[in-house]
Structures are given as C-alpha cells and as structure tokens.
Amino acid sequence: xxxxxxxxxxxFSAAGxxxxxTKHRLTQLGLPPALIKxxxxxxxxxxxNIAIHGGGGRAEIEILxxxxxxxxxxxxxxxxxxELAMQEGYSTAPEEIRDMGFGAGMGLPNMKxxxxxxxxxxxxxxxxxxxxxxxLPAGEA
Amino acid sequence: xxANEIVQILNAEIVAGKEIxxxxxxGTACGCDLMSDVIAFVKERVALLTGLTNPQxxxxxxxxxxxxxxxxxxxxxxxxxxxxxxxxxIVLMKTRDxxxxxxxxxxxxxxxxxxxx
Ligand SMILES: Nc1ncnc2c1ncn2[C@@H]1O[C@H](COP(=O)(O)OP(=O)(O)OP(=O)(O)O)[C@@H](O)[C@H]1O
Ligand SMILES: [Mg+2]
Numbered sequence: 271x272x273x274x275x276x277x278x279x280x281x282f283s284a285a286g287x288x289x290x291x292t293k294h295r296l297t298q299l300g301l302p303p304a305l306i307k308x309x310x311x312x313x314x315x316x317x318x319n320i321a322i323h324g325g326g327g328r329a330e331i332e333i334l335x336x337x338x339x340x341x342x343x344x345x346x347x348x349x350x351x352x353e354l355a356m357q358e359g360y361s362t363a364p365e366e367i368r369d370m371g372f373g374a375g376m377g378l379p380n381m382k383x384x385x386x387x388x389x390x391x392x393x394x395x396x397x398x399x400x401x402x403x404x405x406l407p408a409g410e411a
Numbered sequence: 412x413x414a415n416e417i418v419q420i421l422n423a424e425i426v427a428g429k430e431i432x433x434x435x436x437x438g439t440a441c442g443c444d445l446m447s448d449v450i451a452f453v454k455e456r457v458a459l460l461t462g463l464t465n466p467q468x469x470x471x472x473x474x475x476x477x478x479x480x481x482x483x484x485x486x487x488x489x490x491x492x493x494x495x496x497x498x499x500x501i502v503l504m505k506t507r508d509x510x511x512x513x514x515x516x517x518x519x520x521x522x523x524x525x526x527x528x
Binding site: 282283285286289290293307310311314315318368370371372373374375376377379380383 | 444445446447448450451461463465466467468470471473474475476491
C-alpha cells in the first residue's frame with residue numbers, strides 16, 4: 271500500500287498533517303507504540319523541512335510486510351552540503367521561521383536518530399529526496 | 412507532581428482539558444521555543460513550557476506524547492489550538508510568568524528533570 275500526501279509550501283496549519291495522519295493509520299494497524307513514535311517523529315521533521323526549506327513537495331509512504339519506507343520529494347533549492355546540514359544545530363532558517371519555533375538545526379539529526387536508515391539525495395536548484403526506512407518486528411503489518 | 416499543583420505554583424489558568432488535569436502526573440519539564448529541540452530532548456511525563464502559540468506546538472506535543480503545555484508571558488492559545496488540545500487530550504495552561512520565572516518556580520517546587528540528553 272502506498273499513501274501519498276501533498277505538502278504545501280510554508281502552510282503552517284497544514285504542515286504536519288502527513289505525519290499525524292500516518293501515525294493514526296499505523297496505530298490502527300496495531301504497530302508497537304514506540305515504533306510508531308519513531309516513524310511519526312522522523313516523518314514530521316522531513317515534512318516540515320519540505321514545507322519550510324523545500325518550497326513544498328510530496329510524501330510517499332509505502333507500507334509492506336515487515337517494513338515501511340517513506341520518501342519526501344521536493345523540487346526546491348536543494349542542499350549544497352549534506353554533511354554540514356546533518357550537523358546538530360546547523361540551520362539556514364531565517365528569523366521569521368525561528369520565531370515560529372523552527373530552525374534549531376535538529377530536524378535531520380532527529381530523522382537519523384529515529385529512522386533505521388536515512389538516505390538523502392539532493393542537487394542544488396533541482397531539489398531534494400529524503401528516504402527513510404523502518405523495519406517492523408517480525409509478524410507485524 | 413499533579414497538574415493541579417502546577418496551576419497553583421504558576422498562578423496559571425487552565426484553558427483546555429480541565430477535566431483531565433487532576434489525573435495528570437508530571438515528572439519533568441522542558442522550557443523551549445524550538446520544536447525540533449523539544450523532539451530531540453523530551454522523554455516521559457513532560458510538561459512543555461513555551462512562549463509560542465501556533466498549532467505546531469500541539470502537533471509536537473501530540474508526537475511526543477506531551478500531555479501538558481504551559482504558555483508563558485501571558486500568551487493566549489487560539490480557539491483552533493484549544494480545540495486541537497481537546498481532541499488530543501492535552502491540557503493547556505497559561506501563566507503571566509516569564510519563561511525563566513515559570514521554570515524557576517517549578518524547579519524550586521521539586522520538578523527537577525533530567526539534565527542529560
Ligand atoms: N528539503 C530541503 N530543501 C532544502 N534545504 C533543506 C531541506 N531540508 C533541510 N535543508 C537544509 O538543511 C538545514 C538543516 O535542516 P534541519 O532539519 O536539521 O534543521 P532546520 O530545519 O533548519 O531546523 P529544525 O528542523 O531544527 O527546525 C536547513 O536549515 C536547510 O538549510
Ligand atoms: Mg528541519
């Protein structure tokens with residue numbers, strides 16, 4: 271099953287809906303709460319990054335037996351130095367975004383901590399794809 | 412510590428979830444205006460103190476299983492936020508205290524928290 275979400279640019283009342291919705295779906299599937307929390311946190315950070323930095327984009331959540339893969343795709347400015355962007359505290363968020371509660375530079379580190387695998391592909395001026403993989407315990411979903 | 416005690420300590424007003432506040436038990440607190448920091452640091456039975464009043468605060472609270480959000484500096488949550496909190500079973504309070512004062516009062520009252528991360 272693949273679920274798709276559109277993530278609008280800088281729409282702070284819509285941003286976060288893809289991850290909240292996925293959280294509820296996974297709860298209905300009966301996955302362990304700790305795993306659901308990890309997935310929801312990682313997805314939320316990726317979703318906010320698309321809304322804030324990526325100029326909007328979309329998310330694809332693929333639920334398979336034993337694994338969940340999420341892809342966050344945008345055609346925004348891209349990330350020039352991924353290694354730098356991964357560092358805790360690194361953020362290019364402008365003042366008005368910080369005033370809204372974002373720009374700690376903890377989003378990518380939070381994704382890395384919570385996903386079983388994180389793959390970032392990005393090209394300046396072409397966009398960014400963030401893929402996160404989660405392994406489910408045997409016999410689930 | 413019970414959420415009701417926090418109301419006393421901060422001279423706060425409950426703006427959502429009054430009916431669940433007497434059952435809510437808080438172990439530690441996090442004073443923060445950057446949501447990804449909240450996500451990075453928060454553990455269990457946490458109260459979130461913040462000066463931000465946008466719906467992302469409640470999204471973060473929902474994600475992190477935070478059951479109590481305290482707005483400092485007299486900030487008022489919108490009707491939309493109050494409704495979200497009610498749907499999610501989150502208690503909202505507001506206090507006139509600044510972030511520093513509110514955190515200090517709670518610390519002094521015995522909410523010590525965890526300095527490590
Ligand atoms: N989809 C994206 N498109 C373009 N740049 C991005 C994207 N995602 C992240 N970045 C860049 O990587 C930096 C670090 O991202 P990260 O999520 O760790 O922190 P942040 O979004 O700035 O702050 P926080 O997530 O803590 O609110 C961003 O400031 C931005 O420069
Ligand atoms: Mg981010």
